[in-house]
Amino acid sequence: MPWKATTTMEQKIEFICEWRTGKYTITELCKNFGISRPTAYKLIDRFENQGYNGLKEQSRAPRKHPNATDENIVKSIIKLKGKHSRWGAKKIRVLLFNDFTKEEVPSVVTVHNILKKHGLVCPQKRMRRVKPVFPIFDPKSCNEVWSADYKGKFLMGNKIYCHPLTIADSKSRFLFTAKGHYKENLKSAKTEFTKVFRTYGIPEQIHTDNGSPFGSVRAIQRYTRLSYWFIELGITPVFSDPAHPEQNGRHERMHRDLKAACAKPAAFDLKAQQRRLNHFVKEYNNIRPHEALDMKTPADIHDFSTRPFPEKIPKFDYDTKYKVLKVTKNGSIRWKSYYWVYVTAALMGKYVAIQDIGNGVWKVFYRNVLLGFFDERHLRNKEQSTRLETNLV
Structure with a gap:
């Protein structure tokens, strides 16, 4: 009789028991159980090699597949994942081309499936969909716009905070530096910017947020002492809108990758932490493929700036159509001997230019940058300072 679907295993055991008695030939057993001779010999062979466990239903999947990924490639994928644990299938696949031919390297989906099969893929948290924000500073070439920021502070092993300053090219994503500081101040930032400018040249613009020492929402045009130093070098400071990182x-x-690589966990002290930051910069620029760069590295894309860093601030001569006034110690310019117009304390001792645009309204410039306006008709109180306005009403 044929196998019953619900008692297949029982029928197989009964067949083996009958065969082991030696009372029946294979032909008789096959006739009684309604199976073919090849099936009977297969069951006997499995029983002799594996015991009763060999009678269980076997997988019908082929043991070998002509399109299966080569074992050496699989081992290489796992090895690369162990070396770059935060990278996904796309980036790991690009590195495979260093050791294998184009025909041998599997697709991104295959690489992902191999990683998933070996438990090397962490499910990502679903992100809430938000309205897309289009970049307001989208450079078309290298060194047109650089971006800079202090990565949020984190505590090192010695219980002291590290404040990493990062500077990068917005087009190529090339990371010039990730420098750990104890404080976020003008001296530390200016020293590191000087070092980077001497090595890579200077950009046309530097894009930052409004935090110290880059910008201040309370200052005229959000400029700080660091911003005015950029202006003196021929660099235009630009800022993100407040609360819009x-x-x-x-x-x-990039900061998210830096935090995962260097701050979880952090090193014991700043010297050890800086070694981690330097390693991250090297890997980020030269090894890690970037999806926005067609899976090339930032080092493959970036070009040095053709504008060298001037060791001495170049002198600036205002046009003769402007009136030139000096910013006093209180951050103001004196107007008609006894009126004051407050500009900024960051320009103390420097010269600004003013231009009459009619109806008693004057434009105020520092070098070639417009700072704001003032209306001399509103200067009513002697010896009392009036602040600049950024827009005409």
């Missing part, structure tokens, strides 16, 4: 999203995304 997504406007410099590519820099913030």
Whole structure:
């Protein structure tokens, strides 16, 4: 009789028991159980090699597949994942081309499936969909816009905070530096910017947020002492809108990778932490493929700036159509001997130019940058300072 679907295993055991008695030939057993001779010999062979466990239903999947990924490639994928644990299938696949031919390297999906099969893929948290924000500073070439920021502070092993300053090219994503500081101040930032400018040249613009020492929402045009130093070098400072870090999203995304690589956990002291930051910069620029760069590295894309860093601030001569006034110690300019117009304390001792645009309204410039306006008709109180306005009403 044929096998019953519900008692298949019982029928197999009964067949083996009958065969072991030696009372029946294979032909008689096959006739009684309604199976073929090849099936009977297969069951006997499995029983002799594996015991009763060999009678269980076997997988029908082929043991070998002509399109299966080569074992050496699988081992290489697992090895690369162990070396770059935060990278996904796309980036790991690019590195396979260093050791294998184009025909041998599997697809991104295959690489992902191999990683998933070996438990090397962490499920990502579903992100809430938000309205897309288009970048307001989208450079078309290298060194047109650089971005800079202090990565959020984190505690090192010695219970002291590290404040990493990062500077990168917005087009190529090339990371010039990730320098750990004890404090976020003008001296530390200016020293590191000087070092980077001497090595890579200077950009046309530097894009930052509004935090110290880059910008201040209370200052005229948000400029700080660091901003005015950029202006003196011929660099235009530009800022994200307050509370909108997504406007410099590519820099913030890099910060996420930096935090995962260098701050979880952090090193014991700043010297050890700086070694981690330097390793991250080297890997980020030269090894890690970037999806926005067609899976090339930032080092493959970036070009040095053709504008060298001037060791001495170049002198600036205002046009003769302007009136030139000196910013006093209180951050103001004196107007008609006894009136004061407050500009900024960051320009103390420097010269600004003013231009009459009619109806008693004057424009105020520092070098070639417009700072704001003032209306001399509103200067009513002697010896009392009036602040600049950024827009005409």
